[in-house]
Amino acid sequence: xxxxxxxGASPMLIASQCQAFDxxxxxxxxxxxxxxxxxxxxxxxxxxxxxxxxxxxxxxPELGELHQAVxxxxxxxxxVVVLVNGVPDFYRLQKRTLLTDRFKIHMExxxxxxxxxxxxxxxxxxxxxxxxxxxxxxxxxxxxxxENSRIAVSRFVxxxxxxxxQAAAARKLEGIVAKRKESLYYMGRxxxxxxxxxxxxxxxxxxxxxxxxxxxxxxxxxxxxxxxTLVYKGHVTSGVTKEVIRQLTVTGIRPFHILPMGNEEAxxxxxxxxxxxxxxxxxxxxxxxxxxxxxxxxxxxxxxQI
Amino acid sequence: MTNxxxxxxxxxxxGKYVVMTDxxxxxxxxxxxxxxxxxxxxxxxxxxxxxxxxxxYAVPDTGAEKAYELLRQAxxxxxxxxxxxxxxxxxxxxxxxxxxREGIIVKTLFYYDEIAAMPKTVPKMKLDENELNMAKMLIExxxxxxxxxxxxxxxxxxLREAIMxxxxxxxxxAVDTAASSNVIDLMEALKKSLELSEKKDQRSQKRxxxxx
Numbered sequence: 001x002x003x004x005x006x007x008g009a010s011p012m013l014i015a016s017q018c019q020a021f022d023x024x025x026x027x028x029x030x031x032x033x034x035x036x037x038x039x040x041x042x043x044x045x046x047x048x049x050x051x052x053x054x055x056x057x058x059x060x061p062e063l064g065e066l067h068q069a070v071x072x073x074x075x076x077x078x079x080v081v082v083l084v085n086g087v088p089d090f091y092r093l094q095k096r097t098l099l100t101d102r103f104k105i106h107m108e109x110x111x112x113x114x115x116x117x118x119x120x121x122x123x124x125x126x127x128x129x130x131x132x133x134x135x136x137x138x139x140x141x142x143x144x145x146x147e148n149s150r151i152a153v154s155r156f157v158x159x160x161x162x163x164x165x166q167a168a169a170a171r172k173l174e175g176i177v178a179k180r181k182e183s184l185y186y187m188g189r190x191x192x193x194x195x196x197x198x199x200x201x202x203x204x205x206x207x208x209x210x211x212x213x214x215x216x217x218x219x220x221x222x223x224x225x226x227x228x229t230l231v232y233k234g235h236v237t238s239g240v241t242k243e244v245i246r247q248l249t250v251t252g253i254r255p256f257h258i259l260p261m262g263n264e265e266a267x268x269x270x271x272x273x274x275x276x277x278x279x280x281x282x283x284x285x286x287x288x289x290x291x292x293x294x295x296x297x298x299x300x301x302x303x304x305q306i
Numbered sequence: 307m308t309n310x311x312x313x314x315x316x317x318x319x320x321g322k323y324v325v326m327t328d329x330x331x332x333x334x335x336x337x338x339x340x341x342x343x344x345x346x347x348x349x350x351x352x353x354x355x356x357x358x359x360x361x362x363y364a365v366p367d368t369g370a371e372k373a374y375e376l377l378r379q380a381x382x383x384x385x386x387x388x389x390x391x392x393x394x395x396x397x398x399x400x401x402x403x404x405x406x407r408e409g410i411i412v413k414t415l416f417y418y419d420e421i422a423a424m425p426k427t428v429p430k431m432k433l434d435e436n437e438l439n440m441a442k443m444l445i446e447x448x449x450x451x452x453x454x455x456x457x458x459x460x461x462x463x464x465l466r467e468a469i470m471x472x473x474x475x476x477x478x479x480a481v482d483t484a485a486s487s488n489v490i491d492l493m494e495a496l497k498k499s500l501e502l503s504e505k506k507d508q509r510s511q512k513r514x515x516x517x518x
Binding site for chain 1: 469473474488490491492493494496499503
């Protein structure tokens with residue numbers, strides 16, 4: 001079975017945070033605040049898979065017609081985004097993925113439709129393109145995708161990383177990605193060829209418990225895995241609502257061996273939820289001004305390693 | 307009142323409760339167990355439909371794909387289903403796993419003692435042969451393959467359409483027309499702002515060289 005029919009592709013990962021740089025060997029494109037997905041597209045059919053290879057089209061029925069914009073059987077790599085006030089809104093997108101009622105999904109799809117921003121093409125007409133340099137894959141992408149309101153081809157600039165980052169940051173966008181023009185597509189791997197510069201740093205944590213701070217204020221207790229044990233990593237309060245707390249399952253079992261002061265009132269929960277925390281980038285290993293940015297169901301707790 | 311003031315109990319008669327302490331419950335608690343334990347195999351027809359509760363799709367975790375496929379194919383070729391148990395929340399659930407072409411479906415089952423008996427015995431009346439033949443013929447004439455897609459809750463469909471219309475009407479009032487909802491516009495605008503600032507740089511450089 002080939003890459004297409006086995007659904008065996010996995011997205012190439014992006015190395016994290018570094019300072020923006022200018023380099024003529026690189027192109028720079030926007031980092032969209034959305035869900036990374038691979039779209040398997042063939043005549044009359046679309047199969048959208050997230051990073052964990054789960055089918056996503058049920059949640060995004062408005063993307064079921066992507067095949068009309070594409071002239072060949074292909075695997076496209078891109079980001080599913082929902083725009084609110086002209087910029088990608090991760091909250092709104094995440095709200096959608098939590099819906100299960102088909103009517104509610106369709107309602108949200110018509111009120112606030114998602115788009116697929118394609119930035120790579122790793123399979124085309126029975127051929128794997130992974131071993132082709134990025135710029136050639138970009139050309140194939142441009143030749144085979146006709147943009148419409150549901151699908152776009154990611155724009156990029158050459159060489160000018162610093163200025164592009166400034167422009168993105170000025171609009172409070174998530175950040176930009178630098179990709180080496182010659183880079184090959186290494187499936188499921190993180191290489192130095194693809195690097196992101198982000199305005200805010202973000203990280204995934206496992207939710208280990210919570211503390212009620214006031215009538216409506218809660219802190220989540222954050223953790224990461226070291227092999228199979230949970231390690232305490234701190235708190236986040238901003239952005240944590242009662243709705244968030246309601247999704248957790250209380251167990252009362254403390255998952256840590258070592259625990260600093262200030263956790264006496266903790267309510268321990270089942271470590272089944274992974275959340276995304278945004279914070280001001282800094283050189284020390286601390287969470288500065290952390291903000292809770294939602295749960296992720298495309299990351300497993302055991303994948304959140306130190 | 308705080309969480310600590312809440313106790314668990316069971317109302318065994320109107321107004322009369324027994325209190326269950328945490329210790330009581332801890333002793334009988336079902337051991338947390340995410341695995342599905344297969345107890346026996348059977349033919350699907352032997353599982354009376356009255357026990358069916360809910361359906362779930364079973365999907366294998368990474369690494370378990372082969373064991374999953376082995377079970378699916380073996381069940382399918384023997385035309386058998388697996389009877390199993392698992393823990394959902396605090397409940398021990400009885401399950402039947404049955405194979406399909408795409409994968410394995412898990413049906414949760416009611417336990418035998420959860421099923422109420424028929425409230426009344428219906429007398430088996432003596433029937434006239436002609437009447438029975440008529441009824442059989444009617445059934446025969448109205449028989450065709452069951453296609454689930456052909457049936458819809460028509461009231462729900464109308465209701466949803468009406469709700470959708472109202473929302474769309476309100477959205478038109480609420481929509482922010484200043485911001486585009488198109489991601490292409492966003493990317494183009496950003497690229498353009500970059501080109502503009504470049505031109506400005508070039509112009510100011512020219513002016514500098516011009517005055518020098």
